[in-house]
Amino acid sequence: MWKAPGFIPTLVAVFAAFGAWSLLLPVVPLAALDAGHSATIAGATTGVFMATTVATQILTPAMLRRIGYNPVMVAAAFTLGVPALGHLLDDAVWALLLFSALRGIGFGALTVAESALIAELVPARFLGQASGMLGVFLGVAQMIGLPAGLWMVGRFGYDTVYVTAAVVALVAALMCLRIPRIRAQARPRGRAAGDVSMWKLVLVPALAVNTLAMSFGAVSSFLPAAVLELDPVAGAVIGGVMLSIIGGASMVLRYISGMVADRVGRAGLTMIPGQIMGFAGVALMALVLAQGWSVWWLVLAGVLFGGGFGMVQNEALLGMFQRLPRTKVSEASAVWNMAYDAGTGVGSVILGFVAARAAYSGAYTVAAAIVAVGILATVLDRVLGAHRVTEHNNIRTRLRQIPVPRRSTGKGP
Structure with a gap:
């Protein structure tokens, strides 16, 4: 499993990307409340994020076939983290929702690509452990990122969290560059018997x-x-x-x-x-x-x-x-x-x-x-x-x- 080309860079990239996501998940709704917006607006920041996530996930398989895993994951990591810097501009409703939606696009593409890439890279006899190890890296990233984001808000303020999330996501994008340049296999035309x-x-x-x-x-x-x-x-x-x-x-x-x-x-x-x-x-x-x-x-x-x-x-x-x-x-x-x-x-x-x-x-x-x-x-x-x-x-x-x-x-x- 560990010798599969690109497996370790994939895990590191996913860890960094989900770390950036976890840092902001509880912070953006809290920022909305602290800015004087209603609980509805605070919840809408997560709702918009998830909506664009699911919409992007529908389109991602076609992108993986046409463009390939490497460029899709690099762009996804970039889109997941860099829009966090947009929150530095304003805490108005439009900014909260717009940049949450942009981050959702990156998250949606990345989540689909990383799971499918594991199946492409790792030999079939190790796929269960490889998928489990992916879950370990995701889980550790969330266990660290979720409380760390809230701690950083209390200690250093919101701007520090936004910048940190953007930097961590850029680390993910750099690691994605080390992933083998492969594309998802093309679907055969027609339907085979059975x-x-x-x-x-x-x-x-x-x-x-x-x-x-x-x-x-x-x-x-x-x-x-x-x-x-x-x-x-x-x-x-x-x-x-x-x-x-x-x-x-x-x-x-x-x-x-x-x-x-x-x-x-x-x-x-x-x-x-x-x-x-x-x-x-x-x-x-x-x-x-x-x-x-x-x-x-x-x-x-x-x-x-x-x-x-x-x-x-x-x-x-x-x-x-x-x-x-x-x-x-x-x-x-x-x-x-x-x-x-x-x-x-x-x-x-x-x-x-x-x-x-x-x-x-x-x-x-x-x-x-x-x-x-x-x-x-x-x-x-x-x-x-x-x-x-x-x-x-x-x-x-x-x-x-x-x-x-x-x-x-x-x-x-």
């Missing part, structure tokens, strides 16, 4: 990651506040680190899930266990908040949810790579990222609406029900939909073609 419509192949993995991402939208938005509301004393100790606990569990289990997939030679073994863990975590959150149990139970809930979400992230991405032919790696990455990002955004809005009317416990109860829908879909797919996997030029068939040395019987020639 091919299945793409949406049938990716629907269930996309639904699995989407339902947990919707829950993550509520967890990331409301859990720190819910912890403080439940226990102001203990909540002050663990409230600020709950998201880091969830992120850490997600990183570890995502990598372990990839190792399991590589060991057995196929994706999917830890998908349902991951979904069940995620369901148990968010259901425990709802129960703890409804019953007023000790706030420390929420730590366990966070570990369960984060670990389960990490496993599902990896299994869903590998499952899409496995189900689709090699020529649609970039489409698989795009669908996975859209399911993740759209789920996070929609979940924040819908479950926020529920929380306003049925408290935090009600929001997490609905979130658990949403995850249960994803589990049901995966179970039904295992029972009824195994025939949907294409048998043409996908990762599973290529793994079968790898020669395996035979063990000696000890009986001589």
Whole structure:
């Protein structure tokens, strides 16, 4: 895995790019509030960012075929970070929304390109671990960047954060220059015998990651506040680190899930266990908040949810790579990222609406029900939909073609 050309520069570039994104994620909405704008405008900065992210993700596979990974990722890293300098000009509504939208374009292209590039660079037998390692670098970047941005605001002010994010993103752009100059494979014209419509192949993995991402939208938005509301004393100790606990569990289990997939030679073994863990975590959150149990139970809930979400992230991405032919790696990455990002955004809005009317416990109860829908879909797919996997030029068939040395019987020639 580590010897694959361009793998290490890709990881470093992704770490820097997501670090720049994480620095600004909580800071820009806070800057909007400090400038006297409403909570609606503050939320709109993230909403506009996510909208342009998803719109760009739709177009990225075509750009990867036409232009190639290297220039797309360089431009994406540049667009993700440099517009942060625009916030130095003004804190008016137009500036907050415009530069958030520009950064979303860079983020959308980068997220699709980096996931697809891993599948292009790394041998198929190491793809599970490589995808898991990508999750580790993303997770560490977020664990460092999210609190660091808020700390820098309090210590040095907003301008310092904007400049730092731009510089870190430029580091990502420089590292992208070291990525091999390859393009996504062109799609063959026409349809081969036995091919299945793409949406049938990716629907269930996309639904699995989407339902947990919707829950993550509520967890990331409301859990720190819910912890403080439940226990102001203990909540002050663990409230600020709950998201880091969830992120850490997600990183570890995502990598372990990839190792399991590589060991057995196929994706999917830890998908349902991951979904069940995620369901148990968010259901425990709802129960703890409804019953007023000790706030420390929420730590366990966070570990369960984060670990389960990490496993599902990896299994869903590998499952899409496995189900689709090699020529649609970039489409698989795009669908996975859209399911993740759209789920996070929609979940924040819908479950926020529920929380306003049925408290935090009600929001997490609905979130658990949403995850249960994803589990049901995966179970039904295992029972009824195994025939949907294409048998043409996908990762599973290529793994079968790898020669395996035979063990000696000890009986001589």
